[in-house]
Amino acid sequence: MKTYNNHPYHLVDYSPWPLMASIGAMALTSGMVVWFHKNEMYLLWIGVTILLLTMFQWWRDVIRESTYQGKHTQKVVSGLKIGMILFIISEVFFFISFFWSFFHSSLAPSVEIGMTWPPKGINTFNPMEIPLLNTMILLSSGVTVTWAHHSIMMNNYHQANISLMITVMLGLYFTMLQGYEYIESSFSISDSIYGSTFFMSTGFHGIHVIVGTTFLIVCLIRNMKHHFSSNHHLGFEMAAWYWHFVDVVWLFLYISIYWWGS
Numbered sequence: 001m002k003t004y005n006n007h008p009y010h011l012v013d014y015s016p017w018p019l020m021a022s023i024g025a026m027a028l029t030s031g032m033v034v035w036f037h038k039n040e041m042y043l044l045w046i047g048v049t050i051l052l053l054t055m056f057q058w059w060r061d062v063i064r065e066s067t068y069q070g071k072h073t074q075k076v077v078s079g080l081k082i083g084m085i086l087f088i089i090s091e092v093f094f095f096i097s098f099f100w101s102f103f104h105s106s107l108a109p110s111v112e113i114g115m116t117w118p119p120k121g122i123n124t125f126n127p128m129e130i131p132l133l134n135t136m137i138l139l140s141s142g143v144t145v146t147w148a149h150h151s152i153m154m155n156n157y158h159q160a161n162i163s164l165m166i167t168v169m170l171g172l173y174f175t176m177l178q179g180y181e182y183i184e185s186s187f188s189i190s191d192s193i194y195g196s197t198f199f200m201s202t203g204f205h206g207i208h209v210i211v212g213t214t215f216l217i218v219c220l221i222r223n224m225k226h227h228f229s230s231n232h233h234l235g236f237e238m239a240a241w242y243w244h245f246v247d248v249v250w251l252f253l254y255i256s257i258y259w260w261g262s
């Protein structure tokens with residue numbers, strides 16, 4: 001027997017995934033503490049496994065209800081867009097806290113760090129080397145993700161697949177270069193306030209790049225399965241918003257920490 005709703009809203013079915021995600025997050029963070037203090041990673045990998053399985057199945061359910069069941073009406077899409085915008089605003093303030101810490105310490109260096117910036121003993125990165133390359137990579141990825149968006153709007157799925165593949169590869173390339181930069185670093189997160197602010201801000205940005213790349217990989221798979229149309233591609237649109245946010249944050253990081261701060 002088919003039932004009809006007399007409202008445009010989507011009342012979500014009971015789902016185990018929020019509870020499973022919270023359990024996975026707790027296992028992950030607790031596992032990191034065990035890893036740092038006892039050098040044992042078993043709990044960390046349990047948390048990662050739970051989160052990955054939860055992500056896969058939660059995304060599957062959302063894709064099913066939006067693409068195949070038609071539950072994402074215009075009213076629901078509008079609410080989801082507002083939610084994503086508010087989430088990105090919260091992320092902006094998250095990074096503002098790191099910039100605040102950086103400028104607080106760099107504009108008026110305290111006597112504990114020799115009243116100079118960067119602190120003595122810190123060999124900073126050359127902003128004209130890997131950081132500049134990473135800047136060009138992210139700016140290029142912003143162009144390719146816009147190309148993908150335009151291709152979807154024009155129902156050109158072949159070009160959308162190509163541009164999304166390029167964007168994903170650029171995201172992975174950025175992550176590889178940042179990992180290499182961390183390995184080659186002459187200072188660590190425990191080296192004064194410079195090390196703390198540098199690795200916290202660039203590290204969390206790197207995590208956001210990984211999340212955004214995963215977001216775009218899911219969109220690429222969905223586009224290959226023809227889930228998107230010119231007038232219904234909210235999942236990709238949110239991924240593009242997030243990716244542009246990641247690009248803009250990196251520009252501020254490059255200018256303030258790598259170039260001016262060095």
